[in-house]
Amino acid sequence: MARAWQHPFLNVFRHFRVDEWKRSAKQGDVAVVTDKTLKGAVYRIRGSVSAANYIQLPKSSTQSLGLTGRYLYVLFRPLPSKHFVIHLDVSSKDNQVIRVSFSNLFKEFKSTATWLQFPLVLEARTPQRDLVGLAPSGARWTCLQLDLQDVLLVYLNRCYGHLKSIRLCASLLVRNLYTSDLCFEPAISGAQWAKLPVTPMPREMAFPVPKGESWHDRYIHVRFPSESLKVPSKPIEKSCSPPEAVLLGPGPQPLPCPVASSKPVRFSVSPVVQTPSPTAQSGRAALAPRPFPEVSLSQERSDASNADGPGFHSLEPWAQLEASDIHTAAAGTHVLTHESAEVPVARTGSCEGFLPDPVLRLKGVIGFGGHGTRQALWTPDGAAVVYPCHAVIVVLLVDTGEQRFFLGHTDKVSALALDGSSSLLASAQARAPSVMRLWDFQTGRCLCLFRSPMHVVCSLSFSDSGALLCGVGKDHHGRTMVVAWGTGQVGLGGEVVVLAKAHTDFDVQAFRVTFFDETRMASCGQGSVRLWRLRGGVLRSCPVDLGEHHALQFTDLAFKQARDGCPEPSAAMLFVCSRSGHILEIDCQRMVVRHARRLLPTRTPGGPHPQKQTFSSGPGIAISSLSVSPAMCAVGSEDGFLRLWPLDFSSVLLEAEHEGPVSSVCVSPDGLRVLSATSSGHLGFLDTLSRVYHMLARSHTAPVLALAMEQRRGQLATVSQDRTVRIWDLATLQQLYDFTSSEDAPCAVTFHPTRPTFFCGFSSGAVRSFSLEAAEVLVEHTCHRGAVTGLTATPDGRLLFSSCSQGSLAQYSCADPQWHVLRVAADMVCPDAPASPSALAVSRDGRLLAFVGPSRCTVTVMGSASLDELLRVDIGTLDLASSRLDSAMAVCFGPAALGHLLVSTSSNRVVVLDAVSGRIIRELPGVHPEPCPSLTLSEDARFLLIAAGRTIKVWDYATQASPGPQVYIGHSEPVQAVAFSPDQQQVLSAGDAVFLWDVLAPTESDQSFPGAPPACKTGPGAGPLEDAASRASELPRQQVPKPCQASPPRLGVCARPPEGGDGARDTRNSGAPRTTYLASCKAFTPARVSCSPHSAKGTCPPPASGGWLRLKAVVGYSGNGRANMVWRPDTGFFAYTCGRLVVVEDLHSGAQQHWSGHSAEISTLALSHSAQVLASASGRSSTTAHCQIRVWDVSGGLCQHLIFPHSTTVLALAFSPDDRLLVTLGDHDGRTLALWGTATYDLVSSTRLPEPVHGVAFNPWDAGELTCVGQGTVTFWLLQQRGADISLQVRREPVPEAVGAGELTSLCYGAPPLLYCGTSSGQVCVWDTRAGRCFLSWEADDGGIGLLLFSGSRLVSGSSTGRLRLWAVGAVSELRCKGSGASSVFMEHELVLDGAVVSASFDDSVDMGVVGTTAGTLWFVSWAEGTSTRLISGHRSKVNEVVFSPGESHCATCSEDGSVRVWALASMELVIQFQVLNQSCLCLAWSPPCCGRPEQQRLAAGYGDGSLRIFSVSRTAMELKMHPHPVALTTVAFSTDGQTVLSGDKDGLVAVSHPCTGTTFRVLSDHQGAPISTICVTCKECEDLGVEGTDLWLAASGDQRVSVWASDWLRNHCELVDWLSFPMPATTETQGHLPPSLAAFCPWDGALLMYVGPGVYKEVIIYNLCQKQVVEKIPLPFFAMSLSLSPGTHLLAVGFAECMLRLVDCAMGTAQDFAGHDNAVHLCRFTPSARLLFTAARNEILVWEVPGL
DSSP states (O other): OTTGGGOSEEEHHHHTTGGGTSSSEEESEEEEEEETTTTEEEEEEEOSOGGGSEEEESSSTTSOOOBOOSEEEEEEEEOTTOOOEEEEEEEETTSOEEEEEEESSOSSOEEOSSEEEEEOBSSOOSSGGGGSSSOOTTOOOEEEEEEHHHHHHHHHOOOEEEEEEEEEESSEEEEEEEEESSOEETTOOHHHHTTSSSEEOOTTTOOOOOTTOOHHHHOEEEEESOGGGOOOSSOOTTTTOOGGGOOOOOOOOSOOBOBOOSSOOTTOOSSBOOOOOTTOOOSGGGGSOOOOOOSOOOOOOOOOTTTTSTTOOOSSOOTTOOOOOOOOOSTTOEEEEOTTSSOEEEESSOOTTOSSSSOEEEEEEEOOBSSOSOOOEEOTTSSEEEEEETTEEEEEETTTOOEEEEOOOSSOEEEEEEOTTSOEEEEEESSSSOEEEEEETTTOOEEEEEEOSSSEEEEEEEOTTSSEEEEEEEOTTSOEEEEEEEOTTGGGTOOOEEEEEEEESSOOSEEEEOSSOTTEEEEEEBTEEEEEEEETTEEEEEEOBOGGGTTOBEEEEEEEOOTTOOOSGGGOEEEEEETTSEEEEEETTTTEEEEEEEOEEEOOTTOSSOOEEEOSSSOOOOEEEEEEOSSEEEEEETTSEEEEEETTOOSOSEEEEOSSOEEEEEEOTTSSEEEEEETTSOEEEEETTTTEEEEEEOOOSSOEEEEEEETTTTEEEEEETTSEEEEEETTTTEEEEEEEOSSSOEEEEEEOSSSSEEEEEETTSOEEEEETTTTEEEEEEOOOSSOEEEEEEOTTSSEEEEEETTSOEEEEEOSSSSOEEEEEESSOSOTTOOOOTTSEEEOTTSOEEEEEOSSTTEEEEEETTTOOEEEEEEGGGSOTTOSSOOOEEEEEEOOTTTTEEEEEETTSOEEEEETTTOOEEEEEOOOOSSOOOOEEEOTTSOEEEEEETTEEEEEETTOSSOOOOEEEOOOSSOOOEEEEOTTSSEEEEESSSEEEEEEOSOOHHHHHOTTOOOOOOSSTTOOOOOOBOOOGGGOSOSSOOOSOTTSOOOOOOOSSOOTTSOSSOOOOOOOOOOOSSOGGGSOOOOSSOOOOOOOOTTEEOTTOTTSSOEEEEEEOOOTTSSSOEEEETTTTEEEEEETTEEEEEOTTTOOEEEEOOOSSOEEEEEEOTTSSEEEEEEOOBTTBSSOEEEEEETTTTEEEEEEOOOSSOEEEEEEOTTSSEEEEEEOTTTOEEEEEETTTOOEEEEEEOSSOEEEEEEETTEEEEEEEEESSEEEEEEEEEETTEEEEEEEEEEOOGGGOSSOEEEEEEOSTTEEEEEETTSEEEEEETTTTEEEEEEEOOSSOEEEEEEETTEEEEEETTSEEEEEEOTTHHHHHHHOSOOOOOEEEEEEEOSSOEEEEEEOTTSSEEEEEETTSEEEEEETTTTEEEEEEEOOSSOEEEEEEOTTSSEEEEEETTSEEEEEETTTTEEEEEEEOTTOOEEEEEEOOOOTTOGGGOEEEEEETTSOEEEEETTTTEEEEEEOOOSSOEEEEEEOTTSSOEEEEETTSOEEEEOTTTOOEEEEEOTTTTSOEEEEEEEEOOOGGGOOOOSEEEEEEETTTEEEEEEEEGGGTEEEEEEEEEOOOOSOOOBTTBOOOOEEEEOTTOTTEEEEEOSSSSSEEEEEETTTTEEEEEEEOSSOEEEEEEOSSSSEEEEEETTSEEEEEETTTTEEEEEEOOSSOOOEEEEOTTSSEEEEEETTEEEEEEOTTO
16 A cells, blocks of 8 residues: 555655654755745755755665655756756665666766666757756756656666655755656646646646746746657557557667756657747647637546545645535325336326436435445455445446446435345345345345334344345344344245344444354454354354453454365354454354454654554554455554554555544455445545555535536535535546535535636635635635525626625625625525525526525515615415415526526425516425425426425426426435536435436437437536637647648647547547447448439539639538548648549648539549549449549649449549559449559459458559458459459458457558558457468557558557557567567557548658548648647538628638537638537527627527527627527528527527527517528618518518518517418428528519529519519529529529539529539528628538629
């Protein structure tokens, strides 16, 4: 256990008390001075002779520090113009002591077998000779981070053991030394840490940084060895490769010289570390690609389970704050426990309206114990721990953290027992009369429920077979009673039988059934140890002769089984422990004490804890529990230590210090883990092999009073009567922080909605804010005289409210972190009211504040900003039939759209009031016999959640005639607080413990859009984030990286991990099911069958010159293809596919060429080795029976050859090394391999393959050999040429079983004669092509390998998990010759991208390349920098709208992937991205010009959940979120003045709302029943309409109806102008979908309206509003899918489902058709100037230029 007390870090100076100089030594001029920079005391060591002026730890060279932390952090500053030396004595695992020295005295690196000397350079200089010398005059404070493990491994090939001693020699200032196993980032703050997968420097270790300044401008960080010099510290176990495939050779030979720098030096590749670019931030986040600025920033935190083990001390020096249990209450209610024992639910009536039933399912529990903390057991297989949490029994899988539950007890569980086969679990509850249950442990089903003869059961014990259960307790007279039950028939449907009962006058503290005889037992207690026997239905006992130990108070006992498993009594010994520290070893056969030992503390002078234990006379350490295995004895004592002893108790093997007295210990069946529990509510286990303590559960030791949830980080805050405030991670249920106040008890808590801050109210009346970033108290206000009873903040975080027991109400401004008091009003809140989470309530829109007061009988509603009283309701007079005066208990607001205020009363009712008028809307009577302290309503107003005594009740709030609630049990004490999680998918309840429940009912968005793609989540337990955005450092491509090795792009720190990955370098095998078939390895399958446009007059390809349109730009990349991107760094040629187009882009200028001609989506590309020819292949279309292959001249961009090789899609293309042949591979349906001569592109040879093949490649060293890989075989083809004929010889080799099940999905040739193949299970296998055998394989990924590339001695692999990995495989060739299992492969770098890797091109050195993913993104990758940046990116899903800024400088798009993206129109570069998770963005509108001020430009976006969000473009933030619709929005538009928003939904409702206040003041239901497809707004220019208003607007619905309205919203005026209905024939579907009804005002004639939709004819109808008649019809070839009118010309653009775009000149009556998309053109939009036309098909966007404008 030597390492546990040093975790997570150790303050060396504090631990060894350097200031006392008893365990350390100083020599020469050593003094304590105050440093101005650090503003604290530091040690100054100076003197002309370094060897004579120093600080040494420990004091004597014969002693050892024994510090095992991998990293040593030295915080020091060299004295100007002086030399300094740092000596470290490090011990290896083979006990070899090596001195490691760092100094600016050393001129070069020197090494011997026992000494390493490193020159430590303070500032990076250019000339090599300047690397050594005196410290500069401006030397800064430095954090020297030494990886001691890698130092020994790299330079001496030894394994690091521990740090023995340290000597700091003149001349320098030193602040402190720290050791840790964690790699901290000194420059990362808490706020940045929330967005990055890194571990920040703890506050205690961190240097202070003034506000507004950069860490790197003030300090220096040196990390040694650098990343480039590191090798794996041991065989890469869970990531890169198995142990037999990893090379652990000697250390690198370049000069190792750590160079101090003001910038991070982690990714240096040179022996001399140069200062990288300021944007190349250090940290592990650089290994992850950089996504665009998005709202949903995934926030991660390191796992706290190991960090909170024994010996863990507070990371944050906060003032007096340490890090560190129902009966059914309703009469007549029947409590049901389902067979799964997962959802205990009670029904009080019919629940026909409740779907599903039950609606809640218990997911997780935070807590341990309740009745006591002695009940914790291992399962017989050692995989799980069983323990009670008040009335719930929890089974926790120790490796995964997964919980399952046994629910049914209505009071705290007092005793547990598990049989030896994990078949039966017995439990008893505490409250008399004691009820016991027997469970089927595997299924969780309760087999039997019976009442115990005992009044209270204290202990249970099973026999090993499970046929006998014994219990000890007290009868109703308080006498000790022992009962034996027969349980052998319970599993067969029988009953529990009482076999024997016995009373005893002796105290029994522990009772066990022996393992060797089920009729024998043992017990111990005050002054007695007794052996029991069951015979003839009688229990008899016999005392053990204790001799002089007869007066001891015995606490626990355990049997020791012989190592040979002998079942005889003579082979077993009984160990008994006592409160005086005695451990007696008793011979069970002779019933005598064989050995007696005593645990005594041995303290050093002034030492706080025992350091050595002996057994002799003197005061002993109270032992509370012990457990025995065949090899050792585990002892838990009240001094907080868990100690492991050999059975002869000669010396301590391991020990672990806990934060409280140890109450229970239990050794696992395999003897490798020791479970321990403490009276302070901690449960964990010690791993004896790794000597690491793992925390399993933490718990409050008193009832929880209140809770609060933080959305962005996924955190939970709880306050308890145990005077602690604890912060929990909702995803892992692990405790993150623990704040303890011994004098001031916390009462209420709430999080700030937007900042990493929480507020806490205390019993003294103080309200304090705590920062989770700075780990400190920010501000304290003491404006209350009584205990704080309520605390809540407005949703926008601007205001905070608190109330106290004296009746005062306080309002605070939280606009900035230094929040201050605005108002304090006395006698407002009901005095003497208990603290409650529902004491104060703020409406969902933040405008209203409600509370109970000024008396118990009244509820007051105020304006939250002004505190003006708006409403006062007398609750006491609402029930006139009652003779008792009613009072209010708790208040809660419903959704803002409903305007409901819910009040729970003392008469067991919940009254629903109108929040404006105060009238009663409805009433829920008979909620519960007891007062309800907490209630809440879900955001969609579907479920009402009530804390009802010890139960949770869920009401169907949406049903007016509610059938009654569902009742959920589990708590053993009254529930104090209930709440929905921010994403409404979970429910939390707090009382005796904190329960986390899953809401099983689907959300409205799930029901409305079952096919909507799920968006990326922030992490487990975190819901959809409320929208925000960022820009600047996260812009995708401010400067396009040039394809030149000399200037790789410099990238910044990733702001969030990519979608689909966590961003951290985690290569562990998670145990998730492997991908059995890689999607990217299948034959190319278009997202939808492509449709070619019909041959029509005027149809032309996109780039045609002299036409009406010219294709300008393509936005997007086809992630559906495979190997559909090529890049040559030497020539700069860069091409990729988007739909049916080949896009050739200049990476310097961003200019694009578009090569068109394919009639279907392109599946793959191939570039010849000379880079002069490009081949592209596409699938079949509706007009062609074969797929196409086009051969392009790269220099001219012209198609030279067109061939039709296959009847199915081409899966792969490849040129031979001499470019004389082209091989094509058909997909899994075609299975055809064809060879083509590149001279004339005639077919040379073709063959049909027997099984599907996933890849083909030519041997780069032999043009006469190619290889295919597929299902279980590798096929080698030899090309033999006789004259002009070429024949193929085939050789097939099966994949060895050692490679595992799965298919070969990718291949590439390595150094001759090697072939690398990837599999669908994540393996990479290496073949000898000459011998035709596989000689090596390793696990390269968790998902299928879809791509392999080789060059030099490096291999790149890309997988379906999005991981791109770089492997060093230089030693593989030697392994082929040796034929041994020598280490040969290790991973150099890893990047996690946003989707499965489908294409990649790298330079010859594999230092940089371009990689494509299924997410439609092309990434530029630099292995040297360890970074990636987006080159090309489009939407993941269908693009639903394109809108333009008034000045036409930007455009915005929205998509079903939930994103709103803002693009610079000139370059089509992404500028801003707003992301909403788990929602589809279906419509979008850009506000019109407002007073000419661009800062007021806003976007209105409608989503599938009926919400409407307003985004500020200038501030890149969400301004407002409102819910004007109950269902999905379909269209949205601004009024002409931008002060009103009109929105339509799929039910046909049109809502009119204020975008500034979020209020909806009018709803039009004229189109109800059919979805609104279009809303178009224009200025009212035609005065002949005879109506008043400033705006003219129309709404078109799916039933072919168009309504035209005139409105003046400032005067709340809206008048119907015209109503149009168009006939529709019976069948007008287009590709299975009904064409939309679209209408728009004519921009060149304000009296005209244009309409397209399903009708009798395919046409555009032009309607005159003044004449009230159709004036013109324009025929169309197909039904229209999209429509747009040019504002500046008489042009009309129409998109069709047949993949065609038509442009109509309404003035000339002519038309022209354009092809370019490979799918239905569902969107087309002209820019305001009509210079550009945007069209969209699925997720691809084409930008067309309109010539002549």
